[in-house]
Amino acid sequence: xxxxxxxxxxxxxxxxxxxxVNDWRGLRxxxxxxxxxxxxxxxxxxxxxxxxxxxxxxxxxxACFLPVELEMAPIEKVEDVVAIDPAWLDEAGSxxxxxxxxxxxxxxxxxxxx
Amino acid sequence: MSALFPSQAWVEALVRxxxxxxxxxxxxxxxxxxLLxxxxxxxxxxxxxxxxPTHAYLDLWHGKCRSGRYLxxxxxxxxxxxxxxTAGFAQFAAILGGSxxxxxxxxxxxxxxxxxxxxxxxxxPVVLDFVRCCRLAAGAD
Numbered sequence: 301x302x303x304x305x306x307x308x309x310x311x312x313x314x315x316x317x318x319x320x321v322n323d324w325r326g327l328r329x330x331x332x333x334x335x336x337x338x339x340x341x342x343x344x345x346x347x348x349x350x351x352x353x354x355x356x357x358x359x360x361x362x363a364c365f366l367p368v369e370l371e372m373a374p375i376e377k378v379e380d381v382v383a384i385d386p387a388w389l390d391e392a393g394s395x396x397x398x399x400x401x402x403x404x405x406x407x408x409x410x411x412x413x414x
Numbered sequence: 415m416s417a418l419f420p421s422q423a424w425v426e427a428l429v430r431x432x433x434x435x436x437x438x439x440x441x442x443x444x445x446x447x448x449l450l451x452x453x454x455x456x457x458x459x460x461x462x463x464x465x466x467p468t469h470a471y472l473d474l475w476h477g478k479c480r481s482g483r484y485l486x487x488x489x490x491x492x493x494x495x496x497x498x499x500t501a502g503f504a505q506f507a508a509i510l511g512g513s514x515x516x517x518x519x520x521x522x523x524x525x526x527x528x529x530x531x532x533x534x535x536x537x538x539p540v541v542l543d544f545v546r547c548c549r550l551a552a553g554a555d
Binding site for chain 1: 527
């Protein structure tokens with residue numbers, strides 16, 4: 301499965317809470333094992349919705365949407381992405397984790413030369 | 415600053431916060447729309463139906479709160495605002511306490527929104543900063 305970042309431009313939003321929630325629930329129910337909606341970030345100022353998907357292909361993602369949904373929030377682009385967790389950098393910086401892969405245990409401080 | 419939610423003291427504290435908070439004033443500078451909280455009694459359906467809700471009204475306009483009123487159960491002549499937020503006391507308390515995300519509350523209908531949802535979503539930063547101010551008034555932050 302590949303990971304994708306899907307950028308939607310928000311052209312129109314439902315005026316009622318019920319319509320909005322029902323539509324989004326419908327989309328969630330239309331997702332499946334080959335197109336999983338992972339999470340979304342909504343940028344109100346830029347009127348964009350950024351959605352992370354795990355899917356076989358961009359086509360399997362597009363197939364989850366109803367035409368009215370793509371009219372209200374058209375897909376601007378679908379990018380193949382890779383996730384990076386900043387916490388990995390903490391691990392990489394820990395003693396003994398870089399040069400020797402951590403196998404030698406914590407690196408010893410160099411002997412002090414007085 | 416700390417006041418029990420919901421109460422007259424909390425509404426007064428919130429009005430003070432909204433009118434003195436520079437961050438809210440900037441973020442909400444274009445906001446136009448008054449707001450009514452409808453705080454329903456918790457408990458089972460029978461209990462809830464027998465207990466009338468408490469209301470709090472806030473007239474929010476361009477980064478300021480022009481007026482605020484606490485309306486105890488049974489109050490007559492409730493205002494007809496642009497937006498009404500309805501939930502049980504426990505849900506409001508969870509939002510004010512920070513254990514329930516306001517966006518999650520709206521998308522799960524734990525917080526029922528009456529009014530133009532599109533306006534609310536296009537102004538999400540205002541909504542979130544308003545919640546921050548509500549928390550300040552309640553002494554949660």
